Amino acid sequence: MRARFYDLHIHSHYSSDADHPPRRLFEMACEAGLAGLCISDHDTVAAIAEGTRLAREFPLEFYPNVEVSTHYRTRKFHVLAPLVDYRSAELQSRLQGLAEGRRQQAKARIERLRDSGFEITYEEVIRATRNPIPTGPAIAQTLLAKSESHASPRLHRYLHGKEAARGVIAFYRDFFAPGKPAFAEMERLCTLEALQLIRRAGGVPVLAHPGAPGYEADESVLQTFVAHGLAGLEVYSSYHEPRSTRRFSDWAARWDLVKTAGSDFHGRVKPHVRIGSVKARGREMIEELMDRRD
Numbered sequence: 001m002r003a004r005f006y007d008l009h010i011h012s013h014y015s016s017d018a019d020h021p022p023r024r025l026f027e028m029a030c031e032a033g034l035a036g037l038c039i040s041d042h043d044t045v046a047a048i049a050e051g052t053r054l055a056r057e058f059p060l061e062f063y064p065n066v067e068v069s070t071h072y073r074t075r076k077f078h079v080l081a082p083l084v085d086y087r088s089a090e091l092q093s094r095l096q097g098l099a100e101g102r103r104q105q106a107k108a109r110i111e112r113l114r115d116s117g118f119e120i121t122y123e124e125v126i127r128a129t130r131n132p133i134p135t136g137p138a139i140a141q142t143l144l145a146k147s148e149s150h151a152s153p154r155l156h157r158y159l160h161g162k163e164a165a166r167g168v169i170a171f172y173r174d175f176f177a178p179g180k181p182a183f184a185e186m187e188r189l190c191t192l193e194a195l196q197l198i199r200r201a202g203g204v205p206v207l208a209h210p211g212a213p214g215y216e217a218d219e220s221v222l223q224t225f226v227a228h229g230l231a232g233l234e235v236y237s238s239y240h241e242p243r244s245t246r247r248f249s250d251w252a253a254r255w256d257l258v259k260t261a262g263s264d265f266h267g268r269v270k271p272h273v274r275i276g277s278v279k280a281r282g283r284e285m286i287e288e289l290m291d292r293r294d
Contacts, residue, residue, distance in 0.1 A: 005033075005034055005279040005282050006037060007034055007265070008206075008262045008285070009038065009040050009209075011264070011267075013131070014131070015041040016138040017266055023054060026057075028275045033276065035060065035282060038063050039065065040067045043069055045086035048066075049086075051064075064083065064085075066080070068197075068198070070189045072192065075221070079194050080208045081201070082204050082232075082286075082289050084201050085201050085203070090200060091197065101188070105185070106133060109136060109176060109182045119148065120146075125138065128141075129141075136172050138269075140168045140171040143171070165272070173213075177214065192224075204258070204289045205231055206258070207225060208262075209237045211239050211241075212237070213239075222251060222255065231257060231258060232252075235248040235259040235260065236260070260289070261281040262278060
């Protein structure tokens with residue numbers, strides 16, 4: 001019997017740090033026994049039209065979504081936009097601006113890796129990823145996959161050491177995080193502006209993985225976001241341990257936010273995360289989100 005669960009946070013290969021085309025994601029969602037899904041790529045809606053067509057072939061409900069890169073003061077936050085009208089001209093224009101910011105950030109990251117002594121170029125990264133806007137994990141994945149990297153003492157810990165199972169994420173932490181050798185800032189929307197943009201485009205703003213390292217939310221910032229239109233909180237996430245899940249569930253209840261569930265599946269970058277691995281909510285979650293649309 002097919003499960004009732006939905007996964008609202010899945011990345012396709014249109015996110016350069018993810019591996020699979022939309023069709024394969026639908027196949028995997030069926031294999032996982034899901035009832036519904038969203039493709040939620042980084043700052044792009046390129047997969048949504050294809051996903052809408054695939055939903056006619058597969059026994060799955062499909063809804064548009066996008067994961068928007070934002071900042072509030074000095075901190076980074078990702079905001080999901082389930083049910084958004086991906087054809088919105090305003091939304092697409094702002095996403096194109098973010099895409100160009102990501103491109104410039106990628107070039108700067110790679111140049112700083114070269115300055116640190118690593119042999120890697122922007123051209124080889126986009127050839128390897130088949131994406132002109134590679135994210136930090138995609139750059140790390142390309143570098144670590146090079147044959148000469150396996151002989152580098154500086155990269156041994158990410159390929160053969162105790163952190164090898166999550167080597168890409170560990171490399172990202174050590175080189176691309178703020179204050180690290182290859183850190184490069186990128187243009188981001190102000191979170192408060194993004195909340196309103198998503199609402200104008202028919203979506204329901206949901207704060208993604210509030211417990212993820214580097215994207216943590218506290219009660220004060222959440223209260224501010226709620227006052228500016230936040231309607232949901234990704235309570236159930238592959239990033240969250242049971243204790244933090246309970247805390248975020250309490251916050252969602254306090255501020256009357258829709259509790260959403262998503263795996264944040266990418267593929268090789270996060271080998272420990274599977275599609276449908278966060279089985280927490282089903283069709284009722286979609287209905288609650290629909291009730292929050294402007």
